[in-house]
Amino acid sequence: MADRHSIWYAIITYVPDQMRYERMNVGVIIGDKYSQQITFKLLPSTNRKFSNFFWSSLERKEYQVSIEYLEFLLKNIQNEMSIFDVPKYNNADWNTWLGAKLPNGIIISTPHTARTSNDLNVFNNLIQTYIGDQFLTKAEKALSLKTSISSLFTTYKHLENKLKRNVKVQPAANLPLKFEIDYAYQMFNSKNPSFIQITPNETSINDWYKNTFTLLNKNRDNFHLNIVTKESDYQSSKSALRPLLNDIISDERVSPILVSNEKDMHEMTGILNQVTNSRDIKDWSIKQPYIA
Numbered sequence: 001m002a003d004r005h006s007i008w009y010a011i012i013t014y015v016p017d018q019m020r021y022e023r024m025n026v027g028v029i030i031g032d033k034y035s036q037q038i039t040f041k042l043l044p045s046t047n048r049k050f051s052n053f054f055w056s057s058l059e060r061k062e063y064q065v066s067i068e069y070l071e072f073l074l075k076n077i078q079n080e081m082s083i084f085d086v087p088k089y090n091n092a093d094w095n096t097w098l099g100a101k102l103p104n105g106i107i108i109s110t111p112h113t114a115r116t117s118n119d120l121n122v123f124n125n126l127i128q129t130y131i132g133d134q135f136l137t138k139a140e141k142a143l144s145l146k147t148s149i150s151s152l153f154t155t156y157k158h159l160e161n162k163l164k165r166n167v168k169v170q171p172a173a174n175l176p177l178k179f180e181i182d183y184a185y186q187m188f189n190s191k192n193p194s195f196i197q198i199t200p201n202e203t204s205i206n207d208w209y210k211n212t213f214t215l216l217n218k219n220r221d222n223f224h225l226n227i228v229t230k231e232s233d234y235q236s237s238k239s240a241l242r243p244l245l246n247d248i249i250s251d252e253r254v255s256p257i258l259v260s261n262e263k264d265m266h267e268m269t270g271i272l273n274q275v276t277n278s279r280d281i282k283d284w285s286i287k288q289p290y291i292a
Contacts, residue, residue: 008111049135066103148262172218192223199229209244231258
């Protein structure tokens with residue numbers, strides 16, 4: 001059973017003009033110090049929540065520049081293997097945590113703490129409370145498989161020392177190419193890694209296929225690749241995923257996992273058991289060049 005653990009969260013607000021005394025909640029960020037991961041949601045300038053907020057196209061453009069820069073800063077932190085000390089105050093402390101000055105007009109609240117066994121539920125509740133889920137698209141309201149799986153793993157504390165997240169992979173030593181795989185672990189009976197990769201959205205599927213094909217084609221080592229995807233995406237007759245995934249899983253080193261319900265995810269039980277019975281990261285003995 002998943003354990004309750006501590007998380008922190010903060011609300012992101014935008015103030016276009018100090019003289020107007022107007023502000024709007026435009027984002028949410030949560031952090032889990034135990035898993036050393038953050039999750040965030042930011043509203044683009046085209047969101048209908050802003051229909052009567054900006055006084056000019058220039059104000060809208062200024063907001064978009066600020067929110068894109070903030071997203072860049074947060075993604076840099078998201079890609080790190082650790083989160084710095086949680087900011088205690090606004091402004092200067094957030095600047096230190098982000099590694100840069102807060103973008104113009106952006107204010108982030110003092111972090112609050114909570115205890116939960118389900119980060120995703122907290123995240124969705126914060127969005128509903130502070131942003132309003134009526135301002136999210138149908139796609140945004142649907143649970144992100146990647147977010148759901150991240151939340152699933154963080155609820156099992158014993159996996160923290162066994163799973164590496166956001167692993168940079170170099171398919172071959174002589175290739176100036178690196179790409180990211182979501183998770184890696186090493187079984188006791190193998191000298192090679194096992195990977196977990198979650199299929200991306202439709203717009204990124206071709207790049208994902210090329211990267212995965214290159215990794216498989218350039219290495220004959222006996223590593224194991226688990227590919228997780230939504231069953232509905234795979235079964236859809238309009239999706240470009242099925243033929244690409246079928247080609248990838250024809251390699252005997254690849255195992256597909258089709259998730260039918262992001263809230264249940266019982267199909268992940270086998271992977272959870274594998275990771276539970278895998279080596280601690282400090283005991284890994286992987287020397288192959290494809291781990292960049």
